[in-house]
Amino acid sequence: MAAFKTLDNLTDITGKRVLVRVDLNVPVKDGKVTDATRIERVAPTILELSDKGAKVILLAHFGRPKDGPSPDLSLSLIIPAVEKVLDRAVLFASDCVGAPAAEAVAKMNNGDILLLENTRFHKEEEKNDAAFTEKLAANGDIYVNDAFSAAHRAHSSTEGLANHLPAYAGRTMQAELEALERGLGNPARPVVAIVGGAKVSTKIDLLMNLVKKVDALVIGGGMANTFLAARGTNVGKSLCEHDLADTAKQIMIEAATSGCAIVLPEDGVIAREFKAGADNEVVSIDAIPTDAMVLDVGPKSVEAIKAWIGRATTLVWNGPLGAFEITPFDAATVAAAKYAAECTETGKLTSVAGGGDTVSALNHAGVADDFTYVSTAGGAFLEWMEGKVLPGVAVLHTAK
Numbered sequence: 548m549a550a551f552k553t554l555d556n557l558t559d560i561t562g563k564r565v566l567v568r569v570d571l572n573v574p575v576k577d578g579k580v581t582d583a584t585r586i587e588r589v590a591p592t593i594l595e596l597s598d599k600g601a602k603v604i605l606l607a608h609f610g611r612p613k614d615g616p617s618p619d620l621s622l623s624l625i626i627p628a629v630e631k632v633l634d635r636a637v638l639f640a641s642d643c644v645g646a647p648a649a650e651a652v653a654k655m656n657n658g659d660i661l662l663l664e665n666t667r668f669h670k671e672e673e674k675n676d677a678a679f680t681e682k683l684a685a686n687g688d689i690y691v692n693d694a695f696s697a698a699h700r701a702h703s704s705t706e707g708l709a710n711h712l713p714a715y716a717g718r719t720m721q722a723e724l725e726a727l728e729r730g731l732g733n734p735a736r737p738v739v740a741i742v743g744g745a746k747v748s749t750k751i752d753l754l755m756n757l758v759k760k761v762d763a764l765v766i767g768g769g770m771a772n773t774f775l776a777a778r779g780t781n782v783g784k785s786l787c788e789h790d791l792a793d794t795a796k797q798i799m800i801e802a803a804t805s806g807c808a809i810v811l812p813e814d815g816v817i818a819r820e821f822k823a824g825a826d827n828e829v830v831s832i833d834a835i836p837t838d839a840m841v842l843d844v845g846p847k848s849v850e851a852i853k854a855w856i857g858r859a860t861t862l863v864w865n866g867p868l869g870a871f872e873i874t875p876f877d878a879a880t881v882a883a884a885k886y887a888a889e890c891t892e893t894g895k896l897t898s899v900a901g902g903g904d905t906v907s908a909l910n911h912a913g914v915a916d917d918f919t920y921v922s923t924a925g926g927a928f929l930e931w932m933e934g935k936v937l938p939g940v941a942v943l944h945t946a947k
């Protein structure tokens with residue numbers, strides 16, 4: 548495969564309109580960005596292009612809007628955080644295509660930075676619709692993809708545009724691929740993966756391949772509830788995708804065939820309300836009341852997870868073990884993260900973690916800097932780990 552072009556290949560770009568795909572899908576609480584890591588990671592690309600005199604036009608998605616525009620998923624909410632990280636003013640257009648985008652671009656001066664509204668407000672984005680991609684392309688002369696964490700999506704702004712405009716990898720895209728190759732290209736065994744979080748339906752399929760590559764798969768969060776339910780355990784009102792029971796069963800069969808241990812929680816911290824400080828108790832995983840939710844894995848499970856981390860030479864982690872944003876349901880994630888950081892510091896563990904909320908959880912635990920590498924990518928990172936070719940990366944290699 549031909550090497551992709553990078554910003555090093557973009558020299559004389561004064562006055563050029565550069566469409567830069569970034570990932571601004573950041574954690575937000577009460578309208579405020581709670582973790583700016585993804586913004587910090589794309590800042591070097593934005594500033595470099597702006598300093599070279601380009602008109603920098605940012606394309607991004609935010610959340611998963613179902614029926615067109617919705618105010619709570621407007622990228623305008625993210626602007627203060629982007630301006631703070633860049634220490635520059637950021638202009639905004641209320642649509643990523645059509646008159647609002649064209650007019651805002653036409654008014655730009657060299658070096659200006661403009662953020663276009665959530666690309667997913669148009670259903671055509673996720674369909675990689677050619678006509679929609681052309682509308683996006685109309686506002687640019689050059690396309691730069693700096694969103695490694697969205698590169699597993701073959702959408703108009705992540706893949707399609709590279710077929711319409713001269714395409715380049717941004718600094719973060721480049722750095723993520725290099726760092727993952729260095730850390731996990733040929734991982735030393737045993738390899739232990741921890742997968743938790745809430746995005747069960749979009750991540751469960753990739754576990755089928757992951758179990759063929761790792762020695763143990765530790766499952767927490769909403770993902771664990773889905774596996775427990777598939778095994779016949781009552782999970783009460785927990786976050787769980789019951790219709791994925793067959794997929795979970797097949798993954799457990801594949802794991803047994805591949806010699807990969809599946810580690811499910813033995814106990815859980817339950818509550819009846821999803822809020823900080825909610826009344827909670829630890830119960831055995833076989834004794835979850837029907838009216839309760841498991842919001843974290845329990846202390847016995849934490850000990851078991853630490854033992855698996857202790858046996859590992861390489862640790863791959865995506866998805867928090869519990870609802871870490873609300874105390875005390877952050878306990879398992881924090882304990883496991885601190886232990887992984889300790890093992891990394893002693894030099895016996897290579898630890899690589901990824902995901903928007905996972906990075907936020909590691910920051911919350913105060914150990915993000917102690918991991919070998921922290922990727923901004925969650926789903927994309929797991930797919931890369933599976934050995935899949937990510938569409939947003941592949942197209943950069945083949946683009947003219």
Ligand SMILES: Nc1ncnc2c1ncn2[C@@H]1O[C@H](COP(=O)(O)OP(=O)(O)OP(=O)(O)O)[C@@H](O)[C@H]1O
Nearest residue numbers: 744745746768769842869870902903904905925926
């Ligand atoms: N038991 C649970 N019940 C409810 N929510 C949970 C539970 N465990 C974890 N979560 C939630 O999972 C969310 C994170 O999941 P997610 O799969 O999005 O991870 P991620 O690291 O952001 O990966 P990606 O970058 O792919 O989105 C957090 O908001 C957390 O509260």
Ligand SMILES: O=C(O)[C@H](O)COP(=O)(O)O
Nearest residue numbers: 570572696697903925926
């Ligand atoms: O948060 C992520 O992992 C990326 O921004 C991709 O988001 P998606 O899973 O909604 O496509």
